[in-house]
Amino acid sequence: MIRVLLLWLALASAALAVQPDEILQDPALEARARELSKDLRCLVCRNESIDESNAELARDLRILVRERLVEGDTDEEVIDFVVARYGEYVL
Template sequence: MRFLSTLLLGLLIATSSAFAIAPDEILNDPALEARARGLSANLRCMVCQNQSIDDSDAPLAKDLRVLVRERLVAGDSDDEVITYLVDRYGEFVLLKPRFGGHTLILWASAPVVLLAGAIGIFMAVRRRKQMTSDPVASVPLSDAEKARLDSLLKSENS
């Protein structure tokens, strides 16, 4: 029963994007429709924010899907459509931001954090190995400690 419910949930999630695009939005030309789907899969729904306009059923997402198709029918290239939308809505409309000077922190932060974590783990493991490799032998006894130890051992043996 649990497997069946998981399978059903998975099917519902997989087909959820099919319900977002209304039949009246679909273009008659399959090549243009494929281009429109490719573009809209990479554009962010400004209402849902973590969904593409292809997956969202928000009214603004529908408007953006229609706009993309209108621009393609008008003869715009894919890059021209993206440029038009970025000029109009800002770069936030892109699900995958462009690489540039203003997004350098966004792109560089993940590798920097990963490298810092790896260095931290390496140093912690190294420190732990040093601590567990006979910590008593690494600190020599002072002359006073040696004399005290000798006197204790003599008194214990006698």
């Protein structure tokens, strides 16, 4: 039973691009970060959000989103910040 559970966890975690070291301690901020990351498109992978993408740039953007939220930015400010630097393609 434990082997099945561990296998399931390993497969489930492989499907998620967000790495454990990216996750915020505050559950409310983490939930906001995940929602924003789902709405921002990866610049490397076509038709994938930065939340889904395993590209290094997507990881950098996920970290950037979390840093901005921790600094107190609103969701709109985070989106504006990313768009100002990477263009409207990310929307």
